[in-house]
Amino acid sequence: MFWDPTFIILIPALIIASWAQLKVSSTFNKYSNYNSANGYTGAQVARNLLDSSGLFDVPVEIVSGKLTDHYDPVNRVMRLSQEVFYGTSVASIGVAAHETGHAIQHKEKYSPLIIRNSIVPIVNFSSNASWILFFLGILFGIGSLVNVGILLFTAVVLFQLITLPVELDASSRALKILSTKAILYDNELKGAKAVLRAAAMTYVAAAITAISQLLRLIIISRARND
Template sequence: MFFDSTFLLLVPAMLISIYAQSKISSTFNKYSRVKSYNGYTGAQVARIILDDSGLHNVPIELVSGKLSDHYDPRQKVLRLSQDVYYSNSVASIGVAAHEVGHAIQHKNSYAPLIIRNTIVPAVNIGSNFSWILFVLGLMLGIRPLITFGILLFSAVVVFQIITLPVEFNASSRALKILKSRNILYPDEVKGAQKVLSAAAMTYVAATLMAISQLLRLIVISDRDR
């Protein structure tokens, strides 16, 4: 089952994922060497945009890992990796502004973000148990169990699809603010846009992989009838 022809369904998404990871790594590394003219660090830019947006109560914390930057909507905390927090590069500023974009989405009750946050519990269950139930259903010949496994994994696919507008919108907000506030100059904004576009590609790749996995489950299920 795990080494059959249905794996071919995953190949295109796997190749795109490999390319996307390579692209974000190379693009971030390239623009992390380009220092911004104004000299703001990622943390400083994040604080400026947060305060301008009325989010004075959102703290900025340092988090370990590379490109582990994120906004936590539950605790209302912005977390930046060391490479972003302390750096005054175009790449770091773009990433920091993007994460603040999520905080602004949360403040404004941006619908796709609210939906995504709401379905997180179902997604966690789906990602942890869908394959277990699916495989047990195949082994025991229990069709309802197979179907339930597919339905659980469908929640993962929905989550990935909803993530796309959330990420694209956060990047769009970030670039507009960086330009309008003159935090970055036009040429620098183009560099930040390239970094965020490369990051967006990883979300597209993740979505394609999830869809491909779902299709594979369906094909295996139909073949086992």
């Protein structure tokens, strides 16, 4: 949409995003071949960590797909992909612990998580509406629609920025718990850390892409006004 010279602003972000996706995939695949010494599955680790945090009522379910693991704060359910649920690898355990970190954040009312969850409905609406309004505003020369479109897309940027501390904190919690409870050992922890660090880069890339896109919309808007 809006193919013009300003698209060059997105090129670095798209390159970073592509690299991040390849990195997380290759790192996860690499450490999926390293089985943990204790032989726990991702589901067992998740259940253990949830119970030790007093989250007995949070079920651990299987979800289809690869790297589709997530904690659902609305229904208070942890969903792990089949590979992570049954896997005994360092990668599977790291991902399961990371998602448990989100459940613990939810229990402790971790501020960035609460803020992120509260703006999800707004972001779901604005991510699509912003483009529609911006396009209509440019097409018909209605500046107010253009500005509203930019304002709505700003919510998307804020969501991506808030997501960063949420994800980094969940990973930090995961690695600390895995070490404290001796679920993973030294070299295994390094592998789990590599997986979670690679995953974090996808969120960094998403934030950079959103910021670049917002900058592009602002530049297009000003160019049209001139």
